[in-house]
Amino acid sequence: xxxxxxxxxxxxxxxxxxxxxxxxxxxxxxxxxxxxxxxxxxxxxxxxxxxxxxxxxxxxxxxxxxxxxxxxxxxxxxxxxxxxxxxxxxxxxxxxxxxxxxxxxxxxxxxxxxxxxxxxxxxxxxxxxxxxxxxxxxxxxxxxxxxxxxxxxxxxxxxxxxxxxxxxxxxxxxxxxxxxxxxxxxxxxxxxxxxxxxxxxxxxxxxxxxxxxxxxxxxxxxxxxxxxxxxxxxxxxxxxxxxxxxxxxxxxxxxxxxxxxxxxxxxxxxxxxxxxxxxxxxxxxxxxxxxxxxxxxxxxxxxxxxxxxxx
Amino acid sequence: xxxxxxxxxxxxxxxxxxxxxxxxxxxxxxxxxxxxxxxxxxxxxxxxxxxxxxxxxxxxxxxxxxxxxxxxxxxxxxxxxxxxxxxxxxxxxxxxxxxxxxxxxxxxxxxxxxxxxxxxxxxxxxxxxxxxxxxxxxxxxxxxxxxxxxxxxxxxxxxxxxxxxxxxxxxxxxxxxxxxxxxxxxxxxxxxxxxxxxxxxxxxxxxxxxxxxxxxxxxxxxxxxxxxxxxxxxxxxxxxxxxxxxxxxxxxxxxxxxxxxxxxxxxxxxxxxxxxxxxxxxxxxxxxxxxxxxxxxxxxxxxxxxxxxxx
Numbered sequence: 001x002x003x004x005x006x007x008x009x010x011x012x013x014x015x016x017x018x019x020x021x022x023x024x025x026x027x028x029x030x031x032x033x034x035x036x037x038x039x040x041x042x043x044x045x046x047x048x049x050x051x052x053x054x055x056x057x058x059x060x061x062x063x064x065x066x067x068x069x070x071x072x073x074x075x076x077x078x079x080x081x082x083x084x085x086x087x088x089x090x091x092x093x094x095x096x097x098x099x100x101x102x103x104x105x106x107x108x109x110x111x112x113x114x115x116x117x118x119x120x121x122x123x124x125x126x127x128x129x130x131x132x133x134x135x136x137x138x139x140x141x142x143x144x145x146x147x148x149x150x151x152x153x154x155x156x157x158x159x160x161x162x163x164x165x166x167x168x169x170x171x172x173x174x175x176x177x178x179x180x181x182x183x184x185x186x187x188x189x190x191x192x193x194x195x196x197x198x199x200x201x202x203x204x205x206x207x208x209x210x211x212x213x214x215x216x217x218x219x220x221x222x223x224x225x226x227x228x229x230x231x232x233x234x235x236x237x238x239x240x241x242x243x244x245x246x247x248x249x250x251x252x253x254x255x256x257x258x259x260x261x262x263x264x265x266x267x268x269x270x271x272x273x274x275x276x277x278x279x280x281x282x283x284x285x286x287x288x289x290x291x292x293x294x295x296x297x298x299x300x301x302x303x304x305x306x307x308x309x310x311x
Numbered sequence: 312x313x314x315x316x317x318x319x320x321x322x323x324x325x326x327x328x329x330x331x332x333x334x335x336x337x338x339x340x341x342x343x344x345x346x347x348x349x350x351x352x353x354x355x356x357x358x359x360x361x362x363x364x365x366x367x368x369x370x371x372x373x374x375x376x377x378x379x380x381x382x383x384x385x386x387x388x389x390x391x392x393x394x395x396x397x398x399x400x401x402x403x404x405x406x407x408x409x410x411x412x413x414x415x416x417x418x419x420x421x422x423x424x425x426x427x428x429x430x431x432x433x434x435x436x437x438x439x440x441x442x443x444x445x446x447x448x449x450x451x452x453x454x455x456x457x458x459x460x461x462x463x464x465x466x467x468x469x470x471x472x473x474x475x476x477x478x479x480x481x482x483x484x485x486x487x488x489x490x491x492x493x494x495x496x497x498x499x500x501x502x503x504x505x506x507x508x509x510x511x512x513x514x515x516x517x518x519x520x521x522x523x524x525x526x527x528x529x530x531x532x533x534x535x536x537x538x539x540x541x542x543x544x545x546x547x548x549x550x551x552x553x554x555x556x557x558x559x560x561x562x563x564x565x566x567x568x569x570x571x572x573x574x575x576x577x578x579x580x581x582x583x584x585x586x587x588x589x590x591x592x593x594x595x596x597x598x599x600x601x602x603x604x605x606x607x608x609x610x611x612x613x614x615x616x617x618x619x620x621x622x
Binding site for chain 1: 324325326327328331332350351353354357358374375376377380381383384387388391392405408409412413414416417418454455
């Protein structure tokens, strides 16, 4: 199971040469998901050699341009490159009209199906699932309707212990039943499941939150993350600006999540006013075990052993 | 008088790492004009150190995304960076609605005036003028309504010959009258103007044509160019594709303009299928004196001495 997050843009609203606007490419066991799509995202995917035709689902957090101005261009490239496979776009209300208008006025035909799911949530909800993963969306706290997302592996079946298959004479039919939760019965007695199977590894989860003025009541939506991405547009010295623009400082993110159990956090969406992110890093590191200040092109791997930057 | 053209994007519809989609930054005596604004144009302007806040006029040729998908992002950056000066956008019908919808849905206020002039021309017409330049637009031959543009220096006044001012006792009042075209009269006779003034240098002109399936009847709209930019999406071996997509081959451009008097031409909008542009160059060079196949970041200077690549 491969679970990676590649940062396509780590900057805030004004793009710079070093930091493109927000976009992330997620590979969860070869299910490729794009979260947000700021201007230039398709160029970044080329630069970092990511196969963007493999994207099945695009999640758009909100309708500030630095989170979606690259979407019309990406879809145009899909059209020009002859994509045929279906695409799901989960996004705020209003995006479908904007995107389709641009494609229509250019007189292009879309040779593949696009399913837009426009959402406006007041609490966390499942918005997509397939055989291997589930995607949840939940409300963030920003100037316009904004959602965070959680991409979570599906809970796996328990692993049968091979030598016990023989000992208990478990049939092929029973294996299927056990996997779907039925108890194993021998001589009229339920056999405790630890006798013949082992618990699977817990599902891994990636949670994305941008843009957000963090609040303690949101911790429940984030706390199960094996890896959490949270914006830290500002540092503590600019906390009044963070408040007025509905963003967060690195310190506020750390403070709010201190007792949450979250051990691995990516910080991003850095304002162009900062020359480097050492202050963001130190402000948050006081509270969270592993803090990574992201850069364009960085890839992080989530595994049962934790989180590692692998590129 | 400085008259330069900087190429921000030299590629066709699918952007590559080497060639961004179409956009050009024109500096005509410190009047800064942007022609087309493909995705990433604002990033390219940062890369090539062009002061994009100085842009007064934006010309959009047509509503295929590779010619305008960067505009909403550029305007957003203008807003974020606190622009206050007026901006004129000359563009096809429909763009204003698309752009304003995107700004409105992001809940942004525009702190400067944007004047959209939506045009749909059947023949060449003046669309903008100020003290130093005139901009003309004219129809191109493409799949959707498309305009070419000419940026032309205003005709300058004749230069008075200093020693003749005394000889003919020309008064300050008369200098103004001569400049506005009144004849100089002495002893009841009109003095021939070459006696006391010299013709000014002819106005320089830059003509931009993308995207266009070139036709001989268009030559009149292009032929006065000191420098002409024309698309050459394809080479001769792909001429059937050029025809079906309403583009031009480098050879067709050369052939069509052979007798036009045009001596300096930029070719661009190259399809991503070509690894290099040596064939484009040779196909066109058979017919035109100076052919430049453009690259992202290249700057060309137009002067009375001709055209030179200066960066």
